[in-house]
Amino acid sequence: MQNSVKGMFGSLPTLSSLLKRDTVNMEAKVVKAIRERGVGNILKALESSLKGLGEATIDVLSGLSVGRHVMIMGPVGVGKTTLAEEIANILALDDPPYIEVACHSHMTATELTGDIDIAVALQAGLDHPLAYIPGPLVLSHGRLLIMDEINRLNPYSQASLLQALQEHYVFIRGFRIRSDFLMIATSNPAEYSGVYELSEALADRMKVVEIHYPDRELLKAILEWKANLTLSHIGVKVPSMLTDVLTNFVTLISQDGMIEVSPSIRASIYALANTMARAWIERREPTLGDLKREVIANMAHVIRGNFSSETEKRDYLTRKFDEAVVISNRLNRR
Ligand SMILES: Nc1ncnc2c1ncn2[C@@H]1O[C@H](COP(=O)(O)OP(=O)(O)OP(=O)(O)O)[C@@H](O)[C@H]1O
Numbered sequence: 193m194q195n196s197v198k199g200m201f202g203s204l205p206t207l208s209s210l211l212k213r214d215t216v217n218m219e220a221k222v223v224k225a226i227r228e229r230g231v232g233n234i235l236k237a238l239e240s241s242l243k244g245l246g247e248a249t250i251d252v253l254s255g256l257s258v259g260r261h262v263m264i265m266g267p268v269g270v271g272k273t274t275l276a277e278e279i280a281n282i283l284a285l286d287d288p289p290y291i292e293v294a295c296h297s298h299m300t301a302t303e304l305t306g307d308i309d310i311a312v313a314l315q316a317g318l319d320h321p322l323a324y325i326p327g328p329l330v331l332s333h334g335r336l337l338i339m340d341e342i343n344r345l346n347p348y349s350q351a352s353l354l355q356a357l358q359e360h361y362v363f364i365r366g367f368r369i370r371s372d373f374l375m376i377a378t379s380n381p382a383e384y385s386g387v388y389e390l391s392e393a394l395a396d397r398m399k400v401v402e403i404h405y406p407d408r409e410l411l412k413a414i415l416e417w418k419a420n421l422t423l424s425h426i427g428v429k430v431p432s433m434l435t436d437v438l439t440n441f442v443t444l445i446s447q448d449g450m451i452e453v454s455p456s457i458r459a460s461i462y463a464l465a466n467t468m469a470r471a472w473i474e475r476r477e478p479t480l481g482d483l484k485r486e487v488i489a490n491m492a493h494v495i496r497g498n499f500s501s502e503t504e505k506r507d508y509l510t511r512k513f514d515e516a517v518v519i520s521n522r523l524n525r526r
């Protein structure tokens with residue numbers, strides 16, 4: 193990616209070259225990439241970083257191949273951003289294959305479109321490469337645009353994105369720059385904090401692909417794989433008993449109706465990895481007590497539900513952890 197980014201910025205486009213850009217048929221580009229790589233190979237390539245998201249991938253690809261923007265929606269840490277980036281990397285529609293925006297509530301419309309620097313324009317002319325530095329909506333012409341956590345975008349930025357999506361032009365102080373891109377957005381469901389409601393017009397232009405929390409078996413396989421991967425440079429392996437208890441613990445919580453936000457896969461991977469790293473530093477074997485300590489310390493601020501105090505939340509986690517140990521013992525005795 194390094195070289196290509198250099199390539200893109202090494203010769204910054206001038207405003208007049210941007211004004212002459214040709215139309216790109218994005219859906220044809222996507223279909224060509226799928227044909228050339230083959231769906232089987234795309235899914236296989238994806239399995240090297242994500243497990244169990246084959247169906248979601250096909251949903252994303254089918255949307256893109258008819259020119260529809262896609263929004264991957266799901267709870268915290270289920271692989272939304274990784275899925276968007278991996279699909280973009282595997283399709284490799286251009287070089288670089290995608291432009292990514294980490295959306296936030298204070299983002300301005302000009303951060304998305306880029307703006308003319310009046311001082312440079314007055315001194316060196318509008319066509320000086322530094323008179324206009326293109327924003328992501330302009331740079332994504334011919335590529336995928338990843339709008340990560342799109343529901344953090346405030347209504348003003350949503351409006352400028354919508355204009356680019358529906359008109360395929362980005363307007364900069366009256367200049368009209370062609371921009372053809374397909375967007376993969378990610379978002380958390382509306383009940384999460386710090387999010388804006390997406391405007392109806394914007395939501396209507398995206399196909400929604402939902403990712404759910406993995407079931408017990410899949411979760412265990414992911415935790416085993418990723419925790420050991422995280423520890424590979426230390427050279428220790430997580431005992432399967434620890435993964436088993438953590439999987440039961442997370443599954444118990446995610447199935448509990450009173451919990452609004454369950455522990456994420458990311459937090460679970462690190463709970464296992466931290467437990468192992470600590471035991472390794474202290475030159476001893478890890479225990480269930482170590483895992484319990486990690487889990488309660490790290491997950492108390494992640495989960496959300498109807499708790500009246502922090503103590504109540506910690507007591508809840510302690511109870512669920514003990515229950516998970518009992519379940520693991522029972523299952524292992526069978
Ligand atoms: N299905 C999966 N297979 C393998 N790893 C996964 C899976 N889902 C999540 N992970 C792991 O969890 C981590 C978090 O993934 P990612 O950041 O893509 O999730 P996200 O849904 O975008 O999270 P957030 O809601 O916090 O933005 C990744 O590093 C990945 O290793």
Ligand SMILES: [Mg+2]
Pocket residue numbers: 272273274340378
């Ligand atoms: Mg994410």
